[in-house]
Amino acid sequence: MSSYFDDLETRSADRRAADLARDLPAQIARAQAAPGLARLLGEVDANAVTSAEALAALPVIRKSELAAAQKANPPLGGLIPAGGGYEHIFQSPGPIYEIGRTTHDWWRMGRFLHALGIGAGDIVQNCFGYHLTPAGMIFESGARAVGAAVLPAGTGQTDLQVRAAADIGCTAYAGTPDYLKVILDRAEAMGERLKFSRAAVGGGALFPSLRAEYADRGIQCLQCYATADLGNIAYESPAMEGMIVDDGVIVEIVTPGTGTPVMPGQVGEVVVTTLNPDYPLIRFATGDLSAVLPGESPCGRTNMRIKGWMGRADQTTKIKGMFVRPEQVAALVARHDEVARARVIAQREGEMDLMIVQIETRAANPALYEGSVLETLKLRGRVELVPPGSLPNDGKVIEDRRSYD
Incomplete structure (x- = not known):
């Protein structure tokens, strides 16, 4: 097996930038050919967006906006480019609907499975769901891309999962991190020895202790996002x-x-632009938190690295009966050139909610910001001034310290 899935993985920085300058304007033009996406993007000169820096000037698209478009114009909200096609429609919680295609590695999962060493001769026991949601098809498509066979096991029926894995000789597992342990423990109870040597997991947290347990059982476990x-x-x-x-x-x-992109290394919300021509989402906000890691992977793949999933970005919190949202905190910061960051803290004082607004600034007088706090957050709060760079780098702009026990 080749070390890499394709030569895109090891591109130089110059080639990567040149490819982006070629591909990004074409992708934005495709999005403009989908009426629903065109409305969300607004007036954009596609030919002028040739870099990540230029991309950052475009609006962010949120899942709630896609859901609203689909509700207004069912079933797909005008989000598919004119003349586009699809073989599947999936439903995710919301509900919101996504398309799927049967073309080669449409969800790009083959690159991950190849990195894990799964390929021809492997049989993947795919324990992601095939019902309504696309996870099962996403991993099956990836398995086909690397030449592996698939047992479309889906979720549940653990005794049958063990029986099939033992009878067929499945060599790899795909599914949530914890369900593999359920299968392995049940196999031991049934007196069966399974042949899993690799596990491709996602859809949940992979805790270090669980990864170590799989390693002790001879299974290399890697995760994707x-x-x-x-x-x-x-x-x-x-x-x-x-x-x-x-x-x-x-x-x-x-x-x-x-x-607005954060400084390198800071935690923030993951926003993704896909180069998939069939569903050209531009600056789609995932609602997840992560941070960029410096440098390149020791494995030789040259693309940017992130730390992985670090929590949810939607920190909307009700204080004194009023919702305070991350975009309001961003608006507060934007009103003052000298303010680097701000953080709203909700806590209890006696039997009352208390809102504390910590502001990174070199200013010394909290009264300078009290009016802005009231106007942007719609609540009065205690303003605390802190030195620039002193707030935690955890992606939080709203922190709820109240106990709900």
Whole structure:
């Protein structure tokens, strides 16, 4: 097996930039050919968007906007380019609907499975769901791309899962991180020895202790980061130093509630532009938090790396009966050139909610910001001034310290 899935994985920085300058304007033009996406993008000169820096000037598109478009114009909201096609329609919670295609590696999962060493001769027991949601098809498509056979096991029926794995000799598992342990433990109870040597997991947290347990059982377990809308976004290689961004997407890390990229290394919301011509989502906000890792992976893949999933960016919190949203905190920061960042803290004082607004600034008088706090957050709060760079780098702009026990 070749070390890499394709030569895109090892492109130089110059070639990657040149390819982006060629592909990005064409992708934006495709999005403009979908009436629903065109409305969300607004007036954009596609030919002028040839870099990630230029891309950052475009509006962010949120899942709630896609759902609203589909509700107004069912079933797909005008989100598919004119003349586009699809073989599947999936339903995700919301509900919101996504298309799928049977063309080669449409969700780009093959790159991840190849990095894990899955290929011809392997039989993948695919324990992702095939019912309504696309996860099962996403991983099956990836398995076909690397030449592996698939047992479309889906979820549940653990005794039958064990029986099939033993009878067929499945060599690889695909599914959520914890369900593999359920299968392995049940196999031991049934007196069966399974042949799994690799596990491709996603859709949940892979805790280090669980990865170590699989390693003790002779199973190499790597994880990917994928969504129903976008397919594979990033994946681990055997180097296990962060997650490598897939070569079919552009990832930005932005301040939650905005489309403004954070400084390198800071935690922020993951915003993704896909280069998939059939469903050209531009600057789609995932609602997840992550951060960029410096440098390249020791495995030789040259694309940007992220730390992986670090929580949710939607930190909307009700304080004193009023919702405070990340975009309001961003608006507060934008009103003052000297303010670097701000953080809203909700806590209890006696039997009352208290809102504290910490502001990174070199100013010394909190009263300078009290009016802006009231106007942007619609609540009065205690303003605390803190030195620039002192707020935690955790992606939070709203922190709820209240106990609900």
